[in-house]
Amino acid sequence: MSPRLGGNLSEVWVYLAASPLLGLTLTLLAYQGAVLVSQRCNGHPLANPVLLAVTALVTVLWATGTPYRTYFDGAQFVHFLLGPATVALAIPLYAQFGRLRRMTIPLLIALSAGSLTAACSAVMIGHLFGASDATLLSLAPKSVTTPIAMGIAERIGGLPSLTAVLVILTGILGAVGARSLYALLKIDDHAVRGFAIGITSHGIGTARAFQVSEQAGAFAALAMGLNGLLTAVLLPWLIPPLMRWLG
Amino acid sequence: MLNAVTLLLLFQLAGEATTLFFALPVPGPVIGMALLFAALALRGGPSGELRETAQNLLQHFSLLFVPAGVGVMLHFQRMADEWLPILIALVASSFITIAVTALVLHALTRHQPAPADTERQP
Numbered sequence: 001m002s003p004r005l006g007g008n009l010s011e012v013w014v015y016l017a018a019s020p021l022l023g024l025t026l027t028l029l030a031y032q033g034a035v036l037v038s039q040r041c042n043g044h045p046l047a048n049p050v051l052l053a054v055t056a057l058v059t060v061l062w063a064t065g066t067p068y069r070t071y072f073d074g075a076q077f078v079h080f081l082l083g084p085a086t087v088a089l090a091i092p093l094y095a096q097f098g099r100l101r102r103m104t105i106p107l108l109i110a111l112s113a114g115s116l117t118a119a120c121s122a123v124m125i126g127h128l129f130g131a132s133d134a135t136l137l138s139l140a141p142k143s144v145t146t147p148i149a150m151g152i153a154e155r156i157g158g159l160p161s162l163t164a165v166l167v168i169l170t171g172i173l174g175a176v177g178a179r180s181l182y183a184l185l186k187i188d189d190h191a192v193r194g195f196a197i198g199i200t201s202h203g204i205g206t207a208r209a210f211q212v213s214e215q216a217g218a219f220a221a222l223a224m225g226l227n228g229l230l231t232a233v234l235l236p237w238l239i240p241p242l243m244r245w246l247g
Numbered sequence: 248m249l250n251a252v253t254l255l256l257l258f259q260l261a262g263e264a265t266t267l268f269f270a271l272p273v274p275g276p277v278i279g280m281a282l283l284f285a286a287l288a289l290r291g292g293p294s295g296e297l298r299e300t301a302q303n304l305l306q307h308f309s310l311l312f313v314p315a316g317v318g319v320m321l322h323f324q325r326m327a328d329e330w331l332p333i334l335i336a337l338v339a340s341s342f343i344t345i346a347v348t349a350l351v352l353h354a355l356t357r358h359q360p361a362p363a364d365t366e367r368q369p
Contacts, residue, residue: 031310049309054316061320068320075314081304082311084255086276087262088301090283091293106355114348122340129332135325139336143344146315147274155272161321166337168316173341181342187349192356196349200341207308217305223348225277232272 017066023074030056043211045176050168050204082147082203089206089221096218099191107195111223114199115230118143119238127246136246138162140239141231142170145202148228156239171204178205190216198223251300258283 016022034052041047061071072079093100100107122139131139137158141149146167153163178197187193190213197205198220206224210217262279265271271278287293293301319326326333 027313028310031307031313050312050316053310053313054319057313057317058320061317068318071317072314075317078311079314083259083276083279084252085304085308085311087255087258087279087283088304090258090280090287091298091301092305093280093284094287094292097288103356106352109355110348110352113351114344117347118340118344121343122336125339126332126336129335131329131332131336135329135333139333139340142337142340145277146312148277151272151274161318162325164315165319165322166333168312168319169337170341171312173337174345177338177342178345181345182349185346185349185353187353189353189356192349192352195352196345199348200344203308204312207305207312210305210308225280228277229273236272 020074023071024077027075027078045179048172048175051172092214092218093221111226111230115227119235123242134159139166140235142166143200144228144231145224148232152232152235155236171201174201174205175208191219194219195223199227248300251297
């Protein structure tokens with residue numbers, strides 16, 4: 001039963017702000033607004049829907065003094081869909097089965113190169129510019145999809161919730177910068193473009209790749225899955241010696 | 248649609264169970280994706296319904312990252328203290344990783360003909 005709050009707007013707000021409905025509705029509104037802006041900008045990479053929606057939501061939550069916990073009580077329903085959506089990536093992946101089979105060896109070599117580069121370059125550059133150990137350990141799995149990255153961070157001694165944020169930022173950066181980088185490197189093949197953005201920018205890169213073409217999206221999804229597997233196995237062995245070497 | 252959603256959840260559940268049982272370092276949904284891929288390969292492709300549902304779900308894949316992204320507000324202090332190394336590490340590492348992966352794969356597949364792909368407007 002809802003309490004009677006007739007006439008008192010701030011009490012209505014306090015009541016609604018504590019219910020999951022508000023967090024969920026705000027998330028969808030912010031995202032739809034972000035998509036609209038992105039379309040107005042003709043899908044320009046800088047007008048990334050995730051970046052715009054997150055910025056808008058953080059501003060609203062900060063301005064109204066709403067804690068993240070309260071917001072997440074509602075937003076968790078959207079967050080939950082990441083699971084079934086990840087499973088659903090098998091379908092576009094299957095559509096590229098023929099080409100995948102012909103490219104197995106090159107894909108595995110590129111995967112190993114990309115996976116090692118992602119973790120080592122982030123930790124070494126972060127160290128060079130004076131990041132703390134906790135930040136370095138949280139940075140290491142930043143190219144891996146959120147749930148795997150958080151699990152890895154916990155294992156190697158990073159901060160899982162900081163990792164989640166660094167993962168999202170990496171995703172946005174890759175999605176924003178990939179197009180110009182490919183133009184610079186003269187990479188045209190959508191399979192190659194998709195695979196590289198999937199290795200670097202996991203699900204957000206994959207979402208971006210699907211905007212470009214079905215083939216780019218499928219190869220990005222494959223790269224994201226494989227990089228998640230490889231990084232999860234590799235980092236618990238790789239990071240302790242790397243951290244010792246860096247001192 | 249209901250059939251397809253149930254199927255996706257079943258594969259996720261199978262993935263979660265596999266991860267827990269074998270104590271794998273990989274999360275359940277990724278194993279679920281691999282299992283569904285294997286099932287599709289055995290069965291010879293998805294049903295029209297499954298394909299359509301997957302398309303609808305993946306069309307708004309970006310939306311699903313928003314709640315975790317808002318978690319940035321929990322780390323304002325650390326971000327404020329270490330913004331420079333974090334920013335440089337993320338930007339440089341992302342670009343280096345894209346370049347290394349793309350150039351390696353490009354060099355290894357250059358001689359393969361790339362099938363034409365239909366461009367889709369976002």
